[in-house]
Amino acid sequence: MADRITTDLMDDIKTRISNLVTEYTRGLKGCYYTDLRLEIDEGQGAVAENGDSRECYEDTNLSFGVRVIAGKGIRAPGYFGQVIGMSDTGRIEKIVREGIDHAYRRAYSNAAGKLRAKETMGRLGESLCDTTLAPIEVHQDKVSAVFDLDPREVPLKDIIEITKEISKEISSYDRDVRFNQVMASTMMIRELFLSSEGTDIDQSYALTQGLLYVVAQNEEGSQELYDYIGDQRGWEVITKGINAYEKTLRDFSLDLTGDALDLIKAELLKSTDKEVVIVTDPHYNALIAHEIIGHPMELDRGLKYETAYAGRSWLLSGLDNHHIGKQIASDLVTAYSDPSLPGYGHYKYDDEGTPARRVTHIDKGIFKEFMNSRQTAAILGVEPNGSFKATDASFVPLIRMSNTVFAAGDTDTSDIISEVDDGYYLKGHRTPSISESRENFRISAVKVYRIRNGELGQLFRNGGMTSDSKDYLMNVDAVGNDFKMYPIPNCGKGQPMQTKRLGNGAPTMRSRARLTGE
């Protein structure tokens, strides 16, 4: 028996626990459905600060999560999740069975509570209903990871060395660089999904990420910038520039440091009371795609699950009051989520075994489709589209973006700028603040340039834009042909909050909004 957890352990674990999901749960009274997710991660990484190593790690993680739908008279869900260690693998059947028992007791008790509430809450009890999962085709499949340089075979000392050397180089770049932190990590993840319906999905993927956080400061001003490179690939992301930026972590970090130093000399942008013409680059638009396309297109928000946390969606008030089929953007705008694209949001099956497919959100300005789960699809009366994902197997999945993007248009980027007599060019996203149902946003940019007579001019710092979402989308009058996809590593949702990696992309676009700044 192995002495440490590795992704190879999954085969043995699977043979020992798969009958729990099918046969054992059949013996539980009123148990209608069970699924089990099990995940093994093998990862390593390092952090350097101001030219010195700060920390590194080489570790593994094994976790599982259970969902049971059960009840008498009415059905309800119950869940359980746990992180376990190598010493637990010898008795994993017992641990998983106890987890199923917890989830079952919660589901059964929840159903009893629902039935009681339905009987005592009068008219307000009428909407309490059976928990139903929309049907899916049952699959058995195995999906292999894609990488050139296996994350498990990268020597940890190489990761330590690369972060330290880059950090050292940044520290000596300029005396106004006050602080820098460089991180690099690479990991292999293997996920197993088993359901009482017979689904059996075994998916593996590699994941590699680099981060720079840099602060430049002098008497003129200061700038704090951070950004990531990453992809669901191996160590080549860091050392060979196989990523959205087509840069190694070193080159990416030095460029971002240069931006910070340029910006401390730039003037502060002034806010405007009125809308101005704004051209936005693909990196900035990736965050627009995330915040005002992706999030409001998550059906759990539409169905109010996130009212107390990450917010609702302005696109759906009720089942008979929504914007499906209506124009919500200029006819130049098409947007979709596509897990089949490479990037942080790539996967073949979601966390309830639904085959993933492209979900077209906006087709030439018309709102078409939400991302959904089996439960929310059943409520809306549509087919599941494979968008239910958890950050870790011990957590309950949420409806999540995959690779959510604005589609490319057919205009040359240079034309989008040269057609502007007076406007602004926002380059690189920074921080978003979005209103509760995603109907308004303010997003800051790394750099803002004045556009005069079709040419880029003065550089400004600490600026951004704000607009009502629909106004902004309806005012789009140019979409470029320079589509790019970026990694977004830190999307927060749910309770407890789950931080998820996903992809967002876009081309250059032009619209109108108010500038934000001083």
Place this chain on the structure above:
Amino acid sequence: MVSIDELRKGVRQGLGFIKGAGDILGAEIVASSNANLLTRLNYTSHIPCNGVEEPKSTESYGVGVQAIFKTTDGIKTGFGSEPGDLSLNGIRKALDKARRNMVYDPAFRSLPHPSTEKPLLREYHDQRLMDIKDEELVTLGWRVLEGAIGVFNDTGVSEKIIIGGDLTLIQERIAVASTTGIDAYDESSLIMVSVTSMIEGENTKGSGWTTGICMDNFCPEDAGAESARNALATRGGQRIDDSEYNVILGSQPVTDLMNNIIIPSLNLSMIDAYSSAFLGRMRKKVAAENLTIFDSGALPGASGSKSITCEGLPTGRTDLIEKGMVVGFLTDHYYSLKILADEEAKRKLGVDPNDYKEAFAPRNGFRFETGGGRSYSRRVSISPTNVIVDTTDEFTTEDLLQKVGNGIYIGRIWYTYPMNGLGPGDFTSTIIGDSYLIKNGKLSTPIQPNTIRINDNINNLLMNITGITRDKRPTLIWAADEVVYAPEMAIKGVKLSNIAVQEG
């Protein structure tokens, strides 16, 4: 959950084992066991729903080792952990990982030493909360919903009602032992409810919440009922024009600003990284004189209290802002020593830290999991506990309303972020509920949720505080570690913008 005795036995045995290893100059061993139990709520009167949507839990236990190694390249430190195993085998695996993970960090000075202070809290957890059964967890969730629905039923409102939120129970046990002589343990429990009720057709929204550390007298239905009453009270909401307004911030907005901007700026690791709204401003006035802020981890009965930090040191009071002046920072042991030896410290703080050593006492080194729990697998970082927003003022809410005269009462904000890093202090946020116009010193017409954005700078807000209530309410916000004991706060000249004009 693993018992505290087993955790203590694990770290003590582990220490004995590690002391025998030839290349180890020192070590800190932490063992913990945590459970986060939660019933998530989603009730919608106009959409089929489950009511209690997710009764669930996540659990883990294990051991972590931070060790100092003597190597041919000098002294190095490393951290490793092993889940699910408190035996010597688990310790050995964690130590092996720490050895593989060691690096030379010139800023590392030492492991924490035992404090001369003693922990103030003992046996303060609630056994009922530690032993809760699956069925009780589910029932507690239904009680929250019943509280809200009871209010709606009493008033006859039945159209487009939303009730969302959760009841969360956190069970935490931790033991720490080190070669420097630390031998400490802690056991804590926390229960909290956060609920939002809406009448969606009328665009009204109300919040309710409660926190506690024991089951006796804990009434989850009260939070549900409060949220429903507040939703009903904000019917008929109006918009306002873009302008600067005199405002009163309720407990939730004060907490949101504390959590996202002010407390991160008072974290010594952020000062170290040149990222704070208070960079270079220690011993300088950053707020009106009526504002005092301190962190108090050992407050008896308070929701965020712990007996010890995750470094095994006693918790206690750390003064942060006193009568408007920055006087201290939240820190762990690592940063408390790093700042004293930092050649750039005066630039970062504005003063020589060696003149104010007491301002950098390591009372806030924790290993918090997202959503609660003290993790054996995380390195120590700096976290607040109970943040007390205090004042010399003796105002009541009514006094503040009179003082403002005409303005805006802001009861709940959301998505509060520093837009250009913490340093410049620029921030934005949207007002999403529980808010009213103030007319002639009284609460007047409700304000429509999601129609106002705050665009301002934290430095302006802090300097323009005109009054703070004496009473405070323990308040939690989404994904926060700390509980803020938040008063209401009057502030002049806050910049508000009218948004989402074209609805839907």
